[in-house]
Amino acid sequence: MHYALSPRTFFHSHYFHLGLRFGAGLIGIVWLTLATSDMATAMSVGIGALCTALMDMPSPLRHKFNEMLSAVLLCSVVTLLVSLCAPYFWLLIGVLVLLSFCASMMVVYGKKSMPLQLATLFIMTMSMEHHMTPMQALVHVGLFTLGGVAYLAYAMAISWVLRHRIKQQVLAEALFELAAYIDIKADFYDTRYNLTEQFNKLVRHQALLADRQQASRDLILRAHQNRKDAIVVQVHVHMLDLYELILSTHTDYAQLRVHLADSPALIALRDLAYKCARDIESVAYAVTRKKASYQSISYEPELAAIETELAELQRRVDAGKPAQEALAVLRAQRNKVRAIINMVGELHVASQKVSDSTPFWLDADMQPFLSQQRYELQVMLSHFRMDSPIFRFSLRVAMAIAVGLAVGTLLPYSAHSYWIILTIVIILRPSFAMTKQRRSDRIVGTVIGCVITALILVFFNHPAVVLAALILSTIATPTFVYLRYRYTAIAVSIMILLQMNLAAGGSIQVITERLVDTFIGAAVATVFSFVLPSWEYQSLPKLIQQVLAANLRYMEAAFELLQGKCRNDFPYRIQRKGLMDALATLSGAMVRMLDEPASKRRAVEDINLFIVQNYLLVAHVAALRAILRRHVKDIPAREVNRMLAASHVQVCRTLAEALAKHGVQAPLPNLEADLAWSETIAPTGSVEWAGWPVVQRRVRLLQADAEKITVHSEAIERNVVKQ
Incomplete structure (x- = not known):
């Protein structure tokens, strides 16, 4: 909910x-x-x-x-x-x-x-x-x-x-969606849930989360000048850092379930994730109420259960039993969860501090983080072509309204053409999936609204009751427009019908006529949803290109940061946001395609796996950042950087080759330059380093998932373009 x-x-x-x-x-x-x-x-x-x-x-x-x-x-x-x-x-x-x-x-x-x-x-x-x-x-x-x-x-x-209040509410919404995201992650530890289905849920929610985070950025980062704004800026930045840590918790859940199937540690990990979600919700709730948030949830029982299991696994390893891999996986998850718990604590603290200023990448240009919009005539004129989905949608609407007007003049009863036209413009949306959903909501909402209005006028036709219903429906109309459009359809039907009754008087027959008009408008909109259609699969090649290009830029920025070439993570954050936006757009297109006729669906499984693999690359980078931070004092910088340099070249070349197969050429990294950079760094620790196994494992996974991205992008190309 x-x-x-x-x-x-x-x-x-x-x-x-x-x-x-x-x-x-x-x-x-x-x-x-x-x-x-x-x-x-x-x-x-x-x-x-x-x-x-x-x-x-x-x-x-x-x-x-x-x-x-x-x-x-x-x-x-x-x-x-x-x-x-x-x-x-x-x-x-x-x-x-x-x-x-x-x-x-x-x-x-x-x-x-x-x-x-x-x-x-x-x-x-x-x-x-x-x-x-x-x-x-x-x-x-x-x-x-x-x-x-x-x-x-x-x-x-x-x-x-209320400018500051609105910022708080939008920020709180992003926090609530982050908590819902963690709830989905928690079920990965529950063997009752299918992993593939959970990945699908996670990918779908990722698009919604990206949209809410962007809304928060647009309000908070455009203007933050006073002490009140300092709190929302601090909470917003900690929320994004927490999100990256959550991404880093991704692991081989199938392997984890195999190794810890009968272990209380798996239940403890699920409960920890669930508690983290409730903890973040408490911050969000405090933000909506303009109050400081204080941590009240205890994670100690679950952490103690994990420590007990780790000790048991260590004893089995010492006894020569094959439990080394389970020990490594559980220990890694324990470390990540502790980092997340600490970051949630910092999120609470951020809601308590009142600063005199808002230090947030001082002197940095925030524009790359914000939504950019050009309201220029040339942008519209550039879409005056038959292959433009918007142009085809506009023709579709114009033709549907022409037919709606013609039908209104031919009906035997005193039809109200404007209600038919209004139904058409509300239902017809740029995509088939959105039109289908609006049609259902409009019809059901109008029927319920007409029934409620009839009951009011027949049994409760008292000025006070009518006025109260009118006020409530007026408030409900915009309240639910982005939450549950069906509720808005109910409210707007009540509001308009009661206004007509107050303005000019009316009867039950008028309500009946509105119902007929609604069904006529819905029928016309349904027919024209198949006229000059723009199916989602037609936009997939371009969206795949955008994701690959964004991922390549992200990998370049990520390896710059991991290798220490860039100390400021500002460019990395920009590229991460760009990749997340591209993935959210592709994910939204895939979800809409699933609501289209079966004959118009293409490469659904490959698109889903392509999205998942791209998210996994982000998760591996986030995990590498967390590992390198944790071992900052004893890391052998030269050796690690040589490994990262080789991985950088391999991953980026793999993505560039995938992009080239979609008709876009991208510059390739220079291995010699990266190796030369690593030679300038004096080693700060022994080559016998405790962090080698986890770093090497993540690098191998990063390279393997980059290869899978290429495979799935080629499969999508075959299934979409060549059909």
């Missing part, structure tokens, strides 16, 4: 606060307008506020202002254009189709543009039913713009006052 759906955390999440902000602003603006004017004026102002509120998302203040202002200006222009064309049927049809196409093309600007696309199509749909004179249209647009500007001012004022 999503953390924000739990009663304990729901009321502290930014989702609930968004709903409160949305509801208070929208209802407040409508009531203030009603106090000085009539219902028609209040509705025009309210719709302007509603369209602007669709862009009210957690964002840095400057970005938020630009996003919401663009919604006000664009929606005002669309309202004016549609209102002027409404009396002329064929002109209106042409304008609606053209606007639908242009609004859908805005999706090229990424996830942040999706609410703007929806706001544009929403106001287009709501304006098509109003037949006005030019002067009435100008007055209506003026009122609409007034409502939009009023909500913009309100939202910016609230966001400025």
